[in-house]
Amino acid sequence: MSFDLGLSGQRALVTGGTKGVGAAVVASLLEAGVTVIAAARTVPSEEQHGLHYVAADLMTAQGCAHLAAVALDRLGGVDILVNVLGGSSAPGGGFAVLDDAEWEKELNHNLMPAVRLDRALLPAMIAQGKGVIIHVTSIQHILPLPDSTTAYAAAKAALATYSKSLSKEVTPKGVRVVRVSPGWVETDAAVAMAERLAAKAGTDYEGGKKIIMDALGGIPLGRPAKPEEVADLITFICSPRAASISGAEYIIDGGTVPTA
Template sequence: MTNFLTLEGKRALVTSGTRGAGAAAVALFRDLGAQVLTTARSRPDTISPEMFVGADLTTPEGCATLATAVRDRLGGVDIVVHMLGGSSSPAGGFAALSDAAWAREFDLNLMPAVRLDRALVPAMVAQGHGVVIHVSSIQRVLPLPEATTAYAAAKAALSTYSKGLSKEVSPKGVRVLRVAPGWIETEASVQLAQRLATEAGADLAYGKRMIMESLGGIPIGRPSTPEEVASLIAFLASDRAASITGTEHVIDGGTVPTV
């Protein structure tokens, strides 16, 4: 084993890798020597065409397109990082959530991982090695009733599915893990903090404090950075973590208040 972190020679798929922690993971994986393919609905100028696949992963067709591209362009895959996720549900608690809203949350936060794993993991089993990382959320144990009930439930389902998959394929050489971030300071989250601050007639720092308070506080006093989340993912994907499987790794600055 080398005495430094490397992904040299690894073939990796990182979904939703064009912004935030996904983009940070793509950049770090490349720096560590991996051949990386990523995807989103549209390609930004910062991503080269040869490492990008345009697909809507909330649909079976989009997942099938991506799986085919992984086989054709990478010749298979050693690491799959499911970064895709988010929420578009309205505020207003459980009564505001229609069947369509529930379906959207599960189509975004659970089913892409299920479909892509079904398409790609059998080849990992056949080659005798691989790593699958499902990016969940601390919301699965810390839902915010006003706005994130459906999202949190979908991430809880992803976590349970991930554990089941790990028990099935870890004996066959494929490690399956979960990473559960708290608040990550992405461009989108900073925009949210700025909007909250503007509405309150305050500065950006005040907006950030509002978000932290809505989560019950962050003991370290700040959100995680995309690069910090990417670093955890890269370590878990590497051979340095060869005996770690079936577990969830929280990166939330201490937000979750329980053991």
């Protein structure tokens, strides 16, 4: 049996598309024959066949509007929207150090870009009668780390709830909406964090990884996920092979969440 995903000729927009999971999603979709716009605050100057970069600050309404307009102009529409953008710069110290500015920053990083881009691009998807939206959330909306990720986890929980509600509204109109919730993923940023923790604890990189895994309550698989593994899952969900999947959440965390 052929396992052609049937994605050739599709048009996709991927946010956070130059690093980590986002870059892996872009590569996976390109390999499947998709034309991709990859967006980030800063982008490479050189493009390749089937790949266009757009620089935009998606933490602002203006940046989201600009990106949506460019995507519609360059591609004539979008079949796939993968909202990967996310992260946290909040300080450690629990709830007391999270002032209004920190809360607003986390929401503008992890919730509002998806809301704004969906709102801008969904009308065209509905008009064409088909489309797929992937919201990359996080297992931290289930397992928050109170010292440093309360606001991030709350923003991701809001994204998950919004995504579920949106799926109920637009799935009957031909647009599938799916959540993908990674655990710890071994991106360049995650490697750097493990190395910082290792240096502070006087151990090596593997020791730094163990510190992180212990903080998460352990990863039964024994290692973090790789960006390419998350990207392959997303690419499959985007494909006609997954045509019956909408409104669901897929956790990819090596077994970290003990009850899902």
